[in-house]
Amino acid sequence: MKTLFYGTLLTALTLLTSTACTASQPPGSPESKAGGGGSRTVRPVAGCGAHSWTDPADPSPTRAPARCDTGAPAPRPLAEPRKLTIATGTLSAEYVAPLQVAVDKGEFKKEGLDVTLKVLPTPDSLPLLAKGDIDALWAAPEAAVMNGIRGGFDIRWVAANFSPDPKSKSGLWVRLKDGESAGQVKMAGRRMGTMIGKGSVIAYPMEKALAEHGGGLDEIQYQQLGSADVLTALQNGGVDSAWLLDPVWRRVDGAPGYAFLGGQPLGEPLGGMLYGPGLLNDDVDAGVALLRAYIRTVNTYFAGDYKADATFVTYLAKLLKTDEAILRSTPSLRMDWEIRTGTTDRLQAAYKAQGVAEGDPLPESRTVDRALYEEAVGHTP
Template sequence: MKRTWFLATVTALVAVLLSGCSQQPGPAGETPDGAASGSGEIAAVEGCDEGADFSLASDVENGPARCEPGAPAAVPLDEPAKVTIAIASQTGDYAAPYFVGVQEGEFEAEGIDLDIQVLPTRDALPLVAGGQLDGIASANSAGVYNSASQGVAMRMLLGQGWIAEESLAGVWARGGDTEVADLGPGTKFGSAVGAGSAANVDLFDQAQETGVDMKGFEYIVVAPADTVLALQNGSVDAAMILDPFWLELQDDPDFTRIATSVPAGSDNGGFWGGPSLLDRPDVAAAFVRAYVRTINTYFSGDYKADAENLEIISAATGVEADAIARTPSFVFNWDVPTGMTDAHQEMFIELGESPYAEPIPEEELVDRSFVETAVGRERP
């Protein structure tokens, strides 16, 4: 499997894209120049029948939507294409399909030579804008939306999914009976991203309901692997604890989980295609098809219960199979839930993380046409 590692040079473009205070964003409702939409006519796809119905996509009880393993079949490009994307982590569950898809030849079957760069989202965004990267698999941080508001022609082509009900990833607080209502001004909140993380949505919604103002929090940047220690030693009062680190707290009566990181049926991120990919709609369609097929083949249901699957994922990601199996299977969803981008932006605007006053409309951020074509079904 091809994996290239590099340290991106962060130029002045970072300030233009990610800093909202010194630049005025383009008006909401304006489509950035260079954005492409549409991937062809929608026709029935073998193996993608009732189970691939988009009505199941965010259905917690009966979904998400799925085709049969191996579907949709590859449709090789007339000419091979190189696609370079960035992912913030190689070890997170959300990242596994990209690495497995390369290892198992799913992208190659489409004629795509996929090069995965492991880069922080902040470093990757200016490279997407400049065309050095074709896209980014990322959580929808404030920086992603701010980049789009500055006119970067990028569209969310694929969703990501949500954590299983059994997973206790989310916001944990000190104290055995602490509730969101107990938080307030001066609360030290630890996370890898801070107030600009889409993982804060459930906490934000509860805070809104109980009258807690999250703008009064003191946001402390803590690496995911260090969040439990920071909580235990009192460096922070509450923290975003991701998989698998919550396992250290689940039986400790001195700590309480007060919010999830991804509400079931919703999402925190997905794949954003940049201008250099959107300008090649046939390549974007092939990329999306390979990803969807990878999900259907290797990441359906309780995929971590399959020993052969675990070995495949372990070999692709470099994570030991036993470590992968410690946490519940992630619920992958290729769809982008309706209203998700609005919910994220409303939070970021309220917390002062976005420089614009009204959310950018979903239709200017999301393009579902490629996944519709891949599975042969129109999204209602």
């Protein structure tokens, strides 16, 4: 099955044709390397000053995420409207909320973008992204993505999504066996429910949690489940551990027989927006416009503790089609469009430990492109 998937992916890659898109640039102007290595003019952006960028090499869990003023960066409508499709594994998870709000509040339309959000798992999305049938992927640099890049797929992680609040218990949960307590769990041999299965970005934080509880990435069994089925399987005994996202973990928090073992590192996003050759090379203007709308949505609606606004939480619960009381009971995510240095290195090390990485690790230059979001906020490295 794995061989068939990557064969399909590589076949799709041969269908791609791309031409580098570069913008004219006056001598001495700041440059962005967005667009297949070409250079583009980067101009200062009103409302996006010194706080709109943080050093990617700063891994501090207390680092304040980058922010512009409310409503910034302002829209710069494209000369010709574009229709774009973004694939995502779910529309109900809280980390998808900025995209849902951007569509609902017309932030994409202000840029001349008609955006459709389409539910598709990452493995199904990759060949479609390669063929241009979808334009972007709201997911993460999973093992399948890394292996696709290694096989010739021109794809980059171009913007992040969030990191958890310190009070969050989004992460690895386990059903306790008789005689076990949270501090005395043996994970070796357990069956774990996950949306992605082996090769998910959660392998990186899970590796640490497992090591602290008598297990390893190669010592547990993985069961891939739909987003709505992970919690159900944990509760009915179909699996005995699971990775639960905000706000789903609240349904077992405090319930007898469950324990939280660890979650995502603070201050380090592990997913977000992935672009293929279309928005990376062929239509960089649209690629920057899409990120500009996303960043503006974060600054306008998700800049701080957005759940302190009761009216907004009611609106968000309806938009995500989730239980308002559960949504309200979890801390706000720390929405963050920036990507930390070395994250894809750490992810690939975890994939190798799981036995799902193919070949040598990819350098960050092949997996990450920060130039588009830097251009959107007017930052020049």
